[in-house]
Amino acid sequence: MKREYKAALLGVACFASGAFVTKVADETKITVAMLQGAQQLMGLNFTNAQLDSAVSEVQDFRAGYANVRKQPLGNEVAPAIMFNPIPVGYTFEQKREKFEVERAKKTKLPANKEDLAFYTVPQLAELIRTKQISSVELTTFFLNRLKQYGPTLECVTTLTEERAMQQARKADQEIKSGKYKGMLHGIPFGVKDLLATKGYKTTWGSVPYKDQQIDMDATVVQRLEEAGGVMVAKLTLGELAMGDVWYGGKTRSPWDISKGSSGSSAGSASAVAAGLLPFAIGTETLGSIVSPSTACGTTGLRPTYGRVSRHGAMALSWSMDKIGPIARTAEDCAIVFNAIYGPDGQDLSVYDAPFNYNDKIDVKKLRVGYLKKDFEREYGFKQNDQATLEALRKAGIELVPMELPDFPVRDLTLTISVEGAAAFDELTRSGRDSLMVQQHKNAWPNSFRSARFVPAVEYLQAQRVRTLMIQEMQKKMKDIDVYISPSFASNNLVFTNLTGHPCVVLPNGFQKNGMPTTITFMGKLFGEAQVLALAKFYQGLSDFEEKHPTLALKAEKQ
Incomplete structure (x- = not known):
């Protein structure tokens, strides 16, 4: 026997x-x-x-x-099966309107130059456009902050200083000659270090790949630089896009450096929150923009699946990975998103749909829902979320109670494990996964091994359930333009990452321990314009996006 x-x-x-x-x-x-x-x-x-x-x-x-x-199957080779978030009968918006963001008029160079660390993109853009500061000066300023505070926060894998200074000089020359490209021209930024950048390491935050160089620029990097942006840093991510622990340490929240910044866009959120960058690029598969934005008090946009090309990005889950900006405000996110969205001919999952963000959107005409049962639960910072809902009501926004369709969403997260196991098949079979920092039972090495025991039939059955979820979500959103959810509501987070819906996560207060809290605004598929407009409207009613962790940084500086 x-x-x-x-x-x-x-x-x-x-x-x-x-x-x-x-x-x-x-x-x-x-x-x-x-x-x-x-x-x-x-x-x-x-x-x-x-x-x-x-x-x-x-x-x-x-x-x-x-x-x-x-x-040979490198991480960049996608399966011949693509996820489709489009419900039956769905039609794209046909009209394309001009993208418009109001200039930050009368913006002046601050007497204390350190205040620049927390200026918004429009404010910095106005300083550059009016030649009150050069891109070289601004780039040097943020590089110095990255050098000063980056080691404490453990949020940087590589400074791209040489490339940044070349781009900054180029931006100054173009602006001087009258070739101003728009609000990102001359503005420094950073990217999560799973985006390929020619001439620099792309480490994926992982020991087996910490010396990896990919001889190309990811589409997102190309597009930001085409818009005049200046890439100054590659930012940390939890190893292979999980958590905030990477091969060099644990990325910290600038509000309390004894706490991690969550993940996996750990460095992107930490750096922006600390004023080391005006904005950064993150990615989300299952909370990797929402979670670190909450831990660090930043504003983050997770776009609709199929909005932004992932060409040149590390693949974890081909049917769930999404790329989006982390910044100070919703409008900053809109400016960055406008530069990076749309097809590139490389990532065939990307749809050609308009992004009609401008001041013509009347948010009081939007149909806004909220997840009533989630807000009725008892949790530590419930008063912050209730205050957000009340502020919107007082401002004339009618909130309609709603609930999500009932599906076994947590059971469908096997999608990430299975697709991740395929993406890192060679890592697992070679045994090099033993080099990774995290080796506990919930870490990637064990998750990838466990996923090998999921039958192909059961994986495909899970994807068929996702089809039902997409259809039912379309019915729920038929009479709703935007709905609001507590950021901690994991059911909503999992559900909408599986269906591909966009969201904006934004700060709305603080916990008793001084750490920030956020709330999440959810949009229709390809409804980034509307959800960003409502998020901007709320930020006009509050000032939480203007709160910064200066005390923690000053203490560390001393």
Whole structure:
């Protein structure tokens, strides 16, 4: 019996996982006993006769795995199956309107230059446009702040100083000659270090890749530089886009450097919150913009799935990864998003849909919902969220109670594990995953290994449930333009990351321990203009986006 049990376990590893095939495993004949053990993992109950009939084909499958593994598959190679967030009957907005953001008129260079650290993009843009400060001066200013505070916050992997100064000089020359490109011209920025940048390391925050160089610029980087932006830094991310722990340490929240900045866009949120950059690029698969923005008190935009090209970005989950800006205000996010959205001919998941953000949007005409049951729950900073809802009501926004459709959304997160296991197949099979910093049972090495035991059938069944979710969400949003959710509401966070809906997360107060809180505004598919407009409206009613963690930084400076 012991011998049969061992054989069955070996069969589970060979059949169910399709991985870790050694020479011994390859030479082991698959038996009915092995398949019996394998089917127990999947909750199946085939008879011995049925399993016996399957043995030869399963043996062929295993041989096929070895042949497929001989094909070189870099992280950049996407599956031939693409996620589609579009509901049946959905039509894109056809009209394209001019993108308009009001200039920050009468902006003057502050007497205390350190105040520039927390200026908005329009304010900095006006200083550059009116030549009160040059891009070289502004770039040098932010580089110095990154050098001064970056090591304490552990938020920088690489300073791109040489490239930045070249771009800043170029921006100054263009502006001097009358070739002003717009509000991003000459403005420094940073990117999460899973975006490829030519000439510099792209580490993915992970030990096995900490010396990796990818000889290209990601589309997002290209577009920001085409808009005149100046890239000054590659920013930390939790290892392979999980959490805030990376190969160099743990990224900190500038509000309390004893606390992590959450993740995985850890460095992007930390650097912006600390005034080390005006804005940065983050990514989200399951909370990686929302969570660090909450820990650091920044404003973040998670766009609709299929809005921004991921060409040149590390893939974790092809059907869930999204790229968006983290900044000081909702309008800053709109300015950055306007530069990076749209097809590039490289990422075929990107749709050609307009982004009609301008001052013509009357937010009082928007139909605004809120997740009533989530706001009624008891939690530590409930009063902050209630105050946000009350401020909107007093300002003339009618709030309609609503709830999300009922689906087993947490069970569908196997999507990330399975797609991540495929994206990092070679890392797992080579054993180099043992080099990673995090090795606990919830870390990527174990998650990727565990995902090998998810049958392809069950993965596809989960994606079919996502199709139902998309359809039901469309019904819910039929009469709603924007709805509001507590940022902590994990059901909403998981649900909408699976369906691909956009959101803006923005600060709305503080906890008793001094850490910031945020609230989340959710939009329709491709409804970034409306959700950003409402977020900007709320920020006009409050001043939480103007609060900065200066005390923590001054204490560290001393």
